[in-house]
Amino acid sequence: MTVTAVAPSPAWSEDVLRLNAICPYYTMFPLEFPLQQLETFTGATRVLDPFCGRGTTLYAARLAGLPSVGIDINPVAAAIAQAKLVRVTPRAVIRLANKILQSSPRGEVPDGEFWQWCYEHETLRELVTLREALLKMATPTAAMLRAVVLGVLHGPQNKGVPSYLSNQMPRTYASKPAYAVKFWDKRNMQPVRIPVLDVIERRANRLLEASPLARGGNVYLGDAVQTLSGLRQRFDLVVTSPPYYGMRTYVADQWLRSWFLGGPPEVPYGTHGQIARQPSQDAFIQALADVWAATAHRCRRGARLAIRFGALPSARTNPEEMLLASLKEAKAGWVVKEVRPAGTPPKRTRQAEQFGKAGSAIDEIDLVAELTGVPR
Ligand SMILES: C[S@@+](CC[C@H](N)C(=O)[O-])C[C@H]1O[C@@H](n2cnc3c(N)ncnc32)[C@H](O)[C@@H]1O
Known part of the structure; x- marks a missing residue:
């Protein structure tokens, strides 16, 4: 096994990146998104992703030599993300x-x-x-x-x-x-x-064969708000992507993997705790606001929050307006610094392209906010 010394670099070798692709996950974002944040936000010491999915942010933090914490309510996501923090032969x-x-x-x-x-x-x-x-x-x-x-x-x-x-x-x-x-x-x-x-x-x-050094951290299986309230650590960089609005099949689409983790041998109907299952757009915005508020409580002043977000075309809504409304509703001191269309990194697909033809029409945005105020 090759021991790889890591330092933030845009030129990771393919061997070192392989572990990140251990298992696909619906609406995973490309590694470039958290890596860009790590490159442009110098001074980060601990990284958080409250909707960690397959643990892309955690793997980027590992590559950059930082410990990280991930939370996800889907057992499949948590199981994949856990492997991103492990170094074994x-x-x-x-x-x-x-x-x-x-x-x-x-x-x-x-x-x-x-x-x-x-x-x-x-x-x-x-x-x-x-x-x-x-x-x-x-x-x-x-x-x-x-x-x-x-x-x-x-x-x-x-x-x-x-x-x-x-x-x-x-x-x-x-x-x-x-x-x-x-x-x-x-x-x-x-x-x-x-x-x-x-x-x-x-x-x-x-x-x-060439996995990078592990830098520590944890993955929690559970609801983001509840889990955050039980954490002690402080974070200075949060890179995350909440469920895309209108996307409701995170659990059902992974039913066979859920079975392997102890779930029933059939497609599960319940989607307990999934933020995507809110009854209305307002309820969805409020649920996101609660996560941004809980996140602020665990962050240092000056922390950066980078969010990639989108909505399915069938939801007929503007993801930028929704995300801005959720940050405002959080009343937690997050000040929006930048909103732009999600980048399309060379040779990599955009997250939305996994939704197929209809999905490629989604407006996907990247938002960066800074914790300048004092959390409630
Ligand atoms: C867009 S995906 C994140 C993908 C991730 N960035 C990646 O690269 O794999 C959103 C995630 O939020 C999770 N989620 C939904 N509701 C949640 C909740 N209440 N608490 C924590 N995670 C939740 C979903 O299970 C899903 O894995």
């Missing part, structure tokens, strides 16, 4: 996976048509054993193995050695069971045996 991850898979099979194999089509039965048996064992483990190696498996749980079937464990499926989101079964059945696509350990081994070696 690929060997340790492979050894743990091997140890679990060598033990006697455990856990209940889910039943039904979807599962029979999605995974070959031996592959599913191995997956269930891993799931069951990892549910009870809290070590850094287990956190990394969990995220590695989440990243290979479903995806397209390639011609050469397999990279994913499932039958043909998108990588970014899990298809709904009825749709997936119809798709496989129509094409007579039977699942093939894919040895889980082989896939984990290839992936862990690739992701971790």
